[in-house]
Amino acid sequence: MTKIGILGGGQLGMMMAEEGLRLGIEVAILGDSAVAPASRFYGYRYRGPLIPQTVRQFVESIDIITFEFENIPLNVLDLLENEFADKCCPNITALRIFQDRLLEKEFLERCGIPVAPYKQIVEVAEIKEFILGSANKEGANKEGAIIKTRRSGYDGKGQIRVFAKDLTSRCSKLTDQCSSLLQNSPCIIEEIVSFDEEVSVIAACGIDNLPVQYPLIKNFHQEGILRESYPDSSLKEYEAQAKEVIAKIATSLNYIGVLTVEFFVTPSGLIANEVAPRVHNSGHWTIEGAHTSQFSQAIRATAGLPLGSSEIIGYPWMGNIIGSVPDKSKILSIPKAALHLYGKEPRAARKLGHITAVSSTLDEQRLIRNKVLSILKDCAI
């Protein structure tokens, strides 16, 4: 019997492990914290930081390895590629590309997938140059640009927004921030895209299957952190384009597993923002709101089992619990609310859980959404 190893002990790893358990597949998780969400899973192993030695020992004990996050240290990726390439699902090439914003954008461009104009930068002077260059282009967003570290950023971390006006005034604090970011990490700068919506598409790619794609998901972010996600049928017109993108990525990389692409919806169509070679926060509603959850698909793809139906059920909606946990009784007094807590200590801007509701009508969805958001707002820190 195939034994799956998951690298990363966060909530994504935990929810994948739960599906493995149900499917009768042995699962082990290697995490880097003794109190990670997945430490509540019987197959959790904590051996200190994720360094090549501990990862080697872990991978030797399992048949196939998959990943709950893409920001894997380069020396661990080297080890996996050199010694365990056959055990990696998805493959290391995909992880290398999607953990580096520069490689990611270059890859997407090679696939002919539209991305926001970007440039690798090393000096503060290049920021002004990029913004001025952008501002002179026809139809460009005059607002400015965003500097992002090539690696390791998530939930808006490692990002600085630079507005055109900041460059005309003497804004030394911002300049210092940019300078410090550039000194510490290789960065890219990209134009801020004027978008109507933020959406994502999640697909599962199996060994012998064409990608199985969930309907397009509408996302709302606040302070760089995802707050709400739900499949929105008004986005149907973009599904064909999203499908094409997923197919191109999957084919180019011989990709097996769950794949998420975040897009901006602009008047000229979808612009790819980020790719995650894994299950994604914007797909948590699939546990209750789809015939097969993204976590089940990830385990099935990794184990070489047939993928399930990605058809949605009713009108699912998901809201994230950020920073502090609301009164459980209040949430559960909404009869259709399903609560998922990750067992993490409260901390500002931290994802502690999520709430899903599958409604029978759009009106009901709106009502439940308003109720949940009002409870979450009251407990926000």
Next chain:
Amino acid sequence: MTKIGILGGGQLGMMMAEEGLRLGIEVAILGDSAVAPASRFYGYRYRGPLIPQTVRQFVESIDIITFEFENIPLNVLDLLENEFADKCCPNITALRIFQDRLLEKEFLERCGIPVAPYKQIVEVAEIKEFILGSANKEGANKEGAIIKTRRSGYDGKGQIRVFAKDLTSRCSKLTDQCSSLLQNSPCIIEEIVSFDEEVSVIAACGIDNLPVQYPLIKNFHQEGILRESYPDSSLKEYEAQAKEVIAKIATSLNYIGVLTVEFFVTPSGLIANEVAPRVHNSGHWTIEGAHTSQFSQAIRATAGLPLGSSEIIGYPWMGNIIGSVPDKSKILSIPKAALHLYGKEPRAARKLGHITAVSSTLDEQRLIRNKVLSILKDCAI
């Protein structure tokens, strides 16, 4: 924070624990086997057989205890009642009654709930007397009766069917079997009911709530073991009667938790067959097929949290995996099939898992059901 203890480490305990985990409630399980399904849960504890000493130690470490099975040894029930009555949910009176078929039937009769004619018996001679007595009554089933141990029987174990014709011929083997059963365990005999359907109703009773009831479930048994369950809207006419039964039981016993009543549907209405003071195999489809699963309701009721919606989603169907596990790829190639395996070793007549599918139409339900049953038939042992 409330810490819940579950007595019993089978699949029911495991699925309750999973829901506790999601709701952010600490859960521990005490089981009597090192390889029980729930031994895959991080909070599982195995301390040998369930004897008063080990149970005492366990209950001292938790805030409230609930149960995944009712056949709890009497000395353990005595301990719980004498020392931990405030921690027991449901209460020990309910467990005492529903673990003993005689007390159960007497209780149901006292509540005015129809049951099949029955009698406590101690001697073989009483069997013939009972059957002849029954056969002489108007409208009686001439076929015979069933002898059941008062305690500890499940899945048809500890039961002997005695037909009228057996009593006219010299059938010494059957007489020996009956005699042996009667010598070893207190028994009852009851008339075999001529029924049209076997159904069950599952309800959750919260502290401040009226019982929250799932729609009536149609069940199919084979060789005394449940094979299929699904909510059937054609049973709607019996829902009011079932609701009345649940309300009577809950009120009489001040019952908190999930409660299951199995009924026979007869031309004169519902006849109660068995009560289970717990989640039930016939409600496993609620994980995917209802807004709140029976396992979530059990944890919520035990923790004093609000109960969730018991509304069903689409057309759910569940089939049990008995004796041996089918080829996973075959099952999962049915796109809407959700597979749940319990991690148990295959053995004839053993429940190893279940398969749920939530269909969009009755036709689709029929198709999926036929596919699953044909795969299960091929692997039956």
